Amino acid sequence: MHPKFTITKTTAHGRLGKIETAHGTIETPAFVFCATKGALKAQWPNMAREAGTQIILSNTYHLLVHPGSKLIHELGGLQKITGWSGPMMSDSGGYQIFSFGYGSVSSELKGKNKDQERSKITQARLKITEEGAKFRSYKNGSTIFLTPEVAMQSQIDFGVDLAFVLDECTAFNIERNKTEKSMHRSHRWATRSLEYFNKYKKPHQGAYSIIQGGVYKDLRIISTKFAAEADSFGIGIGGSMGENIHDMEEILKIIHKNNDATHKPIHLLGIGTIDAILMAVKYGIDTFDCVYPTRLARHGGALIKPHYNTIINSNKTRQSNTIEIKDNTNSASANTRRHYLNLRNAIYEKDNNPIDISCNCCTCATFSRAYIHMLLKADETLAIMALTQHNIAFMNRLMSGIRKALSEDTFEEFKNAWA
């Protein structure tokens, strides 16, 4: 069965739809969780499913480094080996060309030193030509030549339902001239990617072209038209979209306005903070992927609605009243409102409340904030497992809330409740 996208409702605030795949249906707008190296971090696949997860995404680059796409194919493909039998996406490795080449600017909570270190190691060795990108494996030093054809064959081998063309991302401070050249190369790579993919893909697979063009609106228009016309199942939006959520919104507006292929599903690559999602659905974004909820969990962060603490504190403990001030963890970005508790903070030492009393995930049904705090301080893996489960359930609840609000024409109110 080919993947099939159906728009079930279009509103001024966003659209509802479903992506049917051989491995199940994704109700959109949907969040795609990152199983970077072929596994959700610290999470059983069946528990991810119980927490409402519809689809997960693995990274071609990481899987090429280890264990290689041929082995995954030989073992039966990602969906067989991972125990995740639902829909899967993979990216193409393009983001890693960017991230390892230029250093990451995208993510607030990433292990920056590690990235920078890797960047240093790989930067000197990274060689991008018209043919593709040549790396040294960070695992064993062997050379990996990631061409459009290799990227697509790898994703075919993985057996994923939804794949992405190979692209080159650019940093947000790259000048117009370089961004334009890079965009055109990405287009040529996209053409090669789709030619190869459409020839050799498995019947159940579909690919996304990718809109590049960085922060330059005229380039984004050119790239939108290119991606819309490409022989692809869906459209991805990649590359830098500026320094903050307002820059991002301006770019999404332009893309939305200039996209003639509204029948294709649109995926926003690597973006998944709550504010960004609530902003972006308006511009027809159907799916989002981001390491944010699972990475935040590994740093001791538990997602909550803004002002949730203030609300529950009025009739519960006063203990956690002051988190917005006392909590020193960097917020997701200067422009992003705070949507999490840092459970490493000593103020949770005696907080016997669950993370969120209204949450029906098994973490909130089982553990208190005080216990998770205690486990975090003791370096117990269970803390990360519990926070991961909660954050996944939280994001899925957010997305189902968005779908419900779009369905009932109450999106504006829904969004305001999160402000």
Next chain:
Amino acid sequence: MHPKFTITKTTAHGRLGKIETAHGTIETPAFVFCATKGALKAQWPNMAREAGTQIILSNTYHLLVHPGSKLIHELGGLQKITGWSGPMMSDSGGYQIFSFGYGSVSSELKGKNKDQERSKITQARLKITEEGAKFRSYKNGSTIFLTPEVAMQSQIDFGVDLAFVLDECTAFNIERNKTEKSMHRSHRWATRSLEYFNKYKKPHQGAYSIIQGGVYKDLRIISTKFAAEADSFGIGIGGSMGENIHDMEEILKIIHKNNDATHKPIHLLGIGTIDAILMAVKYGIDTFDCVYPTRLARHGGALIKPHYNTIINSNKTRQSNTIEIKDNTNSASANTRRHYLNLRNAIYEKDNNPIDISCNCCTCATFSRAYIHMLLKADETLAIMALTQHNIAFMNRLMSGIRKALSEDTFEEFKNAWA
């Protein structure tokens, strides 16, 4: 409800029984899994239950260091905060006096360097007097004075069903004279422990006295008589039992022969390799605790029956035929047969079999050896979670097999099948 022990069958090969507690019944012989710092490592409590776990054990020493017994009491006790609502045991901290004072000789797979380092730090600071043992906390440097009364109050605070008196363990190479002195101190501590405990305990709690005496048989006889006469619910067997399983068997024989309190449940402290269990049930041991199955999981080890590979290889893949030779992980001890696969080994790279085709745990139902190998190589937490789940299920299957065999008078055959 007081804990209650009932022997349901006594045979020449061991005995069957049940320990009824306010939190549920433990069918014996049973394995007690270690939740050292108040959590099973890398394991959801409900999944431990699903894998057949009856009872878990936390460590007084570690919980005193962090977060303290008062806080645990204030939060509602271990069974409330951990989400493990079944029966719980705690040890008294005595083993840590031994381990941090002398360095550990007990466990093959422990992180020895870390222990040795801690031992160095704490050794100079460790001061044992008649009153108790004084440590510095490895967490914040504060002084902890572990007396029999503190050990028992802590365990009362934890709310566990089954507690242990404070004792002092000795290393296996300690001379008779010192062992004897230490044993008598342990007896005096036991008397103080039980006096305190029986006065202040919660109604549902019961305590175990502990047999010491090291490798000296005459001392073991004296200590057995002491422990049998003590005003305790159960009897624990602690301290060094020699260099190998044969030494251990000799000591268990002596204890078995000289124990007049056969109506009390007997716990073998810190021993839980498969060979030791299969040997020890004969001597009336009802419960065993050990970090072995969960620690082995964290090192990439998957428990299997001996010769399992040879059996399945005859009609399945030849791939893993050679593990007994190729696998370089230290075996549990020179005297112990090999009961696990080291899934870090490259021979599992393409092994699409589950760990054990006959195992009904969710790891074996979901993941192949090849996938777990891939995850171990990628440092994915899911590998440890999966192996922990399997090893817990494995140990529980072993114990229920032992119970069934005792019940059906087929223990000899059962044991031979494991040889």
